[in-house]
Amino acid sequence: MTDLSADWELLSRKAGTSSPGLFGTLRQAFSSSAAENAQAIITWTVRHRATGLVRRLTARTELEASVKIANGLFDAA
Numbered sequence: 001m002t003d004l005s006a007d008w009e010l011l012s013r014k015a016g017t018s019s020p021g022l023f024g025t026l027r028q029a030f031s032s033s034a035a036e037n038a039q040a041i042i043t044w045t046v047r048h049r050a051t052g053l054v055r056r057l058t059a060r061t062e063l064e065a066s067v068k069i070a071n072g073l074f075d076a077a
Helices: 021-030 034-038 062-070
Strands: 008-015 042-048 054-059
Touching: 042 062, 054 062
Parallel strands: none
Antiparallel strands: 008 042, 042 054
16 A cells, blocks of 8 residues: 555555535535545544554545644544
8 A cells, every 4th residue: 555654654544435414515515626526535544653553534635644644633533
């Protein structure tokens, strides 16, 4: 699998399957970008190479996931 960072390795990624709800539906209806609407939220599971710490984060793209990892913006446990 592709690594998102030098210090973190990707264990898995899983696309969200829940419905977007009323707010998500309205946001999609008024969004200016069709490509933005097509992207699903993905849950990424990564492990720190040195410590073995496993963390999760949600992101729409690999770039967004990489930025979140670099900034330590993981999902709450």
